[in-house]
Amino acid sequence: MNLGRWMGVVIALVVASIVLAYLSLKRWTHLTGSTMGTTYQIHFEHNGYVGLSGLERDIEVLLQSINQELSTWNKDSWISEFNNSAVGVEVAVPDHVWKVLQCSLVIAEASGGAFNPASLGLTELWGFGAQKIEVRDLPSLATIQETVRQSDIGNLSLNEANQSLKKLSSGLQMDTSALTKGYAVDQIAAILERSDLQNFSIEIGGEVRVSGKDPNDRAWEVRLQVPVGYPHSAPVVVLDQQSIATSGGGQNYIQIEDALYTHIIDPRTGYPITRDQSLFSVSVISPACMISDALATACFVLGVEGSEVLMREFPNCEVRFILHERTPSHLVRNR
Amino acid sequence: MISKIVNYSLLLNFLVLAITGTTRFFVPFSLSLSRLHILTGFCLAILVALHLKGKGRYYLKIISQKSEKAKKPSSGFLLGLTAAWLLFWVVAWKGWPVAEQLINLGYEARNRAHIFRPSPDVARRSEGAIIEVAKRTEEDTRLWIDLEWTEDFGDSEPPVIAIWAESKNGTLIETVFLSEELSFADEVPWGINETNTRRKYILPIWRHRYSIVSGINPDGEIDLTSGATPKHEFTLSTNLQSKDEPFTLYAEINRSADPNEVWEDQPSVIYAVRLNPTDIQSYYLLKLIGHAGGDSTTDGMLNYDLSSLTSSKKLVERILVKVDWLALEKEVEE
Numbered sequence: 001m002n003l004g005r006w007m008g009v010v011i012a013l014v015v016a017s018i019v020l021a022y023l024s025l026k027r028w029t030h031l032t033g034s035t036m037g038t039t040y041q042i043h044f045e046h047n048g049y050v051g052l053s054g055l056e057r058d059i060e061v062l063l064q065s066i067n068q069e070l071s072t073w074n075k076d077s078w079i080s081e082f083n084n085s086a087v088g089v090e091v092a093v094p095d096h097v098w099k100v101l102q103c104s105l106v107i108a109e110a111s112g113g114a115f116n117p118a119s120l121g122l123t124e125l126w127g128f129g130a131q132k133i134e135v136r137d138l139p140s141l142a143t144i145q146e147t148v149r150q151s152d153i154g155n156l157s158l159n160e161a162n163q164s165l166k167k168l169s170s171g172l173q174m175d176t177s178a179l180t181k182g183y184a185v186d187q188i189a190a191i192l193e194r195s196d197l198q199n200f201s202i203e204i205g206g207e208v209r210v211s212g213k214d215p216n217d218r219a220w221e222v223r224l225q226v227p228v229g230y231p232h233s234a235p236v237v238v239l240d241q242q243s244i245a246t247s248g249g250g251q252n253y254i255q256i257e258d259a260l261y262t263h264i265i266d267p268r269t270g271y272p273i274t275r276d277q278s279l280f281s282v283s284v285i286s287p288a289c290m291i292s293d294a295l296a297t298a299c300f301v302l303g304v305e306g307s308e309v310l311m312r313e314f315p316n317c318e319v320r321f322i323l324h325e326r327t328p329s330h331l332v333r334n335r
Numbered sequence: 336m337i338s339k340i341v342n343y344s345l346l347l348n349f350l351v352l353a354i355t356g357t358t359r360f361f362v363p364f365s366l367s368l369s370r371l372h373i374l375t376g377f378c379l380a381i382l383v384a385l386h387l388k389g390k391g392r393y394y395l396k397i398i399s400q401k402s403e404k405a406k407k408p409s410s411g412f413l414l415g416l417t418a419a420w421l422l423f424w425v426v427a428w429k430g431w432p433v434a435e436q437l438i439n440l441g442y443e444a445r446n447r448a449h450i451f452r453p454s455p456d457v458a459r460r461s462e463g464a465i466i467e468v469a470k471r472t473e474e475d476t477r478l479w480i481d482l483e484w485t486e487d488f489g490d491s492e493p494p495v496i497a498i499w500a501e502s503k504n505g506t507l508i509e510t511v512f513l514s515e516e517l518s519f520a521d522e523v524p525w526g527i528n529e530t531n532t533r534r535k536y537i538l539p540i541w542r543h544r545y546s547i548v549s550g551i552n553p554d555g556e557i558d559l560t561s562g563a564t565p566k567h568e569f570t571l572s573t574n575l576q577s578k579d580e581p582f583t584l585y586a587e588i589n590r591s592a593d594p595n596e597v598w599e600d601q602p603s604v605i606y607a608v609r610l611n612p613t614d615i616q617s618y619y620l621l622k623l624i625g626h627a628g629g630d631s632t633t634d635g636m637l638n639y640d641l642s643s644l645t646s647s648k649k650l651v652e653r654i655l656v657k658v659d660w661l662a663l664e665k666e667v668e669e
Contacts, residue, residue, distance in 0.1 A: 022440055030448040030550040032556070034568045041550040043557050048436050053442070181564065201557065205564035214557060225562025237561075250563025251504050284560055 008282025023048030026210045028215050031056065036065045036181055037073065038205035044192055045199040045215070058191050063184060069096045070180045072120055075128040080299045082165065083120065083173045090159065090166045098163055100176045100183050100290070107179075107294040108153050111311045114306070115298035116267035119151045120173035126272055127254055128263040129175075138256055144270035147171065151267060181207045182245050189289075202289075209243040225250075227324055235320065243289035247296035248281030248322075253335045279303060279324045286317040295319070341385045346603025348379045354453040363519040364450075429583070448549045449521040451513050454570065459512060463487045464652070468498065468512045468570055477575040477659045482586070483652040492516075494590040494650050497541035500571050501580045507544040508582060509571040523556070526600065527592045538587045538603050539627040553632070575658070576614075586621055586654055593647055601647040602628030605637060606654055614660060621654035624656040 024047050031042040041258050042059065046052075061311055069078040082091055093101070104117035120129060125147050127135035150171025157166045176183075182205045188202050199212030210220035222244055223234045237244060252263040253275055260275035273279075284295040295317060299307035304321055311319055355372040362368075387394070426434045438444060453459070456471040462539045464487040470478040488494075489515060495514035502508055516523055517534055525532035534543040535553035548569060552558040574580040589603035606621035625637035626644055641648060 019437070019440075023436060027445060032448075032548055032550045034570075037566050039547060039565050039567050039569070041559075042559075043550060048440055051432060051435055052439055053430060053435055201559055203559055203561075206560065206562045207564075208559055208561050218555075220559065222559040222561050225560055244561045246561040246563060248563040250565065251562070252566065260397075282562060287434070 010107045010133070031059070035204065036177075038186070040202075040204040042188060042192075042203075043215075045212075046195075046197055048194060050197070055191065055195060056198065061321055062187055062191065066096050066180065066184050066187070070092050070100060071177055072175050072177060079174050079176070082167075083165065087167050087170050090164045093163050093165050095216040096183070096187075097176075100179060101158070101165075103179060103183075103290050103294060104176055105153070105158075107291075107298055111302065111310050113153070113268045114266065114301040114310075115178065115294055116151060116153055117176045117178070118153050118156055118172050118174050119169055120175035121147045121151050121266060122267060122270055123175055123263070123266045124173070125270075126261065126263075126265060128252065128265075135254055135256065143261075148267065148270040155315060178247075178297040179290050179294040181205045182243070182289035182291070185209045185243065201227040206295050207243070207245040208239075208291050210239045211241055223282055224320065224322060225281065226322060230322075235322070237283070237285065237320070239285065242285050242287060243292045244283055244285045245289055245292035245296045246281050246283040247300040248279075250281075264297060264300050273300060273306045280322045280324050282307070283322075284317055284318045285320075286314065291317070294311040338389045341382055343381075343388065344668075345379070345382045345386060348375050348382060351375045352379055361441055363446070364443070366515075388656070400579060440556055440616065445595060448551050449519075451510065451518045451545075453511065453513070454509065457511050466496070466512070470511055470575070472572045472575050475659070478511075478571065479657045480584075482656045485649055485652045492591065494588045495537060496586060496588045497538050498586045500574070500584050501542060501544065502567065502574075503581055503583075504565065506565060506567055507547055508567075508574065509569060510545065510548070511571065526622050536618075537589050539631040540585070540603070540605055540635060540637060541587045552625065553589070553635070577613045581609060581613075583607055583609045584619075584621065584656060586651075587627065588647075588650055590650060595643075595645045597643040598628065601624045601644055602631065602638075603643075604644065604650070605648050606651065607643075608656065610656070610658055612660060617657055617660055619656040619658070621656065623648060623651075 026045050026047055028043060028045050029052060033040055040063075048229045067074060067077065071077045072079055072083075074080060078094055078097055085246055101117065104115070107115045108117065116130045122144075123129045124131050124133065125135075125139055125143065127133045127212075151173070152169070155167060155169040156174070157168055159165070160200040169291075185204050185207050186209065189200070189211065192200050192202075193211070197211075199214070201208065201214070204208075206225070208222050210222075214220050220239045221236050222239060223236050224246065225248075226232075226234045240319050247264060248262075250262075253260045262275055263272065263273040265272045279300065282296050282299040284292040284293045284299060286295065291314070295310070295314065296319075298310060299319055299321075302310055307319055307321075311317060352372065355368055355375065359365075359368055359372060383611045394650045395573050401663050407420075412547045425431075430438065443450060454470075458469045458471075460467045464484040466482040468480040468482075469476050482496070482498075484493060495517055496512065497510060497514070497517070498512040499510040500508040517537065522533050523537070524530065525537055533542075533553070539553070546558060550557065571582070574582045584607065586606040588606070590601075593601045595601055603626065604623060605627065607624050608619045608621045610619060622642065625639045626641060626647070628638055628643075630636065631638060
């Protein structure tokens, strides 16, 4: 081989080495968007070999399939069709729904009914559902009690053998929105982990899951939202391979006479938690975001003392409360 | 002589094309660089055509059956080479593995969180002292914004501007306009000395609000918050097609190198107006409501005391908004 050819080979090898070295460098990608009526952010560290468009497509397909199965705001979703199905008709349950339902039933039993995935009837009664009924007066006691009776979780019959479900009462309406975002976060985490990504954070509508380190090579820190006029700085939690989900009244409430009713309804009584109660929000930290999401809702319904009892069933979880009171008030349980 | 001119020109244009193409890959979008690259590409195409014309007989000999002395590549070889190039172009066009990884090394892929591109349903036009923005929904155009400066800035750079909508709880819905100078990087040349300056110092209010879209706060950090789920979508189309969702339109404006007695460089000024679907009117004027000096770069909060500002309050003649509420009324009735 003459000198010219050797030079060509050397140059090609040098260029290839530079490109390969550059591909091996780690960098961060940030994805944001809207899903489930709210926003999401996904941040992950990767090298240049990762196929980003494939990853984005997988995440997009996942979110669409979860919405297609579990969105009560979509008339064509599986859950909407199930809610409109006849009593006693056995319906095959798709995988996302099945997994969410299994978790819901565990939390429902542990919380003594403070969490109920079959309480869409109550949500619609108070005007917080997809039908957007305008509620100006308190519903009658009889209506509330009847809706509570129809929403009893015992009216849902599962067939584990063939993954199917049937309604035993016409008024039973499923709604898993209290933990669907947490479930979606966990599924996205699974996609990232399958691509060997170790350092990432995922947030959908305030439900967060992290892994590894942040871009500054530190443990991930998550701020908790505080009420307007809160006299202290927002609490910050440090997470290590964990998730956090928060339940609270936020901006979603209605006013009837002088009372402000949040969108979180106690399935046992049929009444929403009111905003004049001292509890602003509940955050639960656990390894899985779906569990954090469901427990946060249950704890918000149960309040501080009731949550103590519930959380004994989940020793690897931690709960934090933020109160409207002026004294420092974030209490930590189970740690 | 002509062939020497063509060959020399080919070499020069090829070098420029290679340099601008590679540079374009690694730096923020630049209209000048793209223009140079495209026009050089046209010239190269013409020069290649001239080169082929001049060497036509030679190449014909190469592929001609009658030539015995010329080293003629076989048909199979030519076919294989063509297929290889076709495969390369398909891989490049489709962004398949290898092509995707290489393109992801470029500036745009690495800095997508900082690059702003308006939604495809937003049209914009600038002419003289006027900027026009129009936002379409699925049905038709619903929102028009006319901004008129107090002067035609001509060759000197006009002020930079961001126009965005916020929901009733103060969350950014959509940025409908951002000056091109600020659209492709978080740090841009700014001020008398054209120093690289972060957007949070140029348009602090908008940059703070934009964090929810980019996922990165103005300091370049990821900001994770856990709280009650906010109901939100990143498109103004929802508000323009709904009777229940009022929104506020903001415009933040800043002119480079604009000192006065109080400020070394006067801060950005903010105009705003609230639009409610139940309003009877269709026309609105944005009003000057504050500025983004002092701590605004840190906390993203407005300052309402405008007394220290002078020329920066006089940049804008008017910002007029028209919303097609009547069309919305008809749709709701239907």
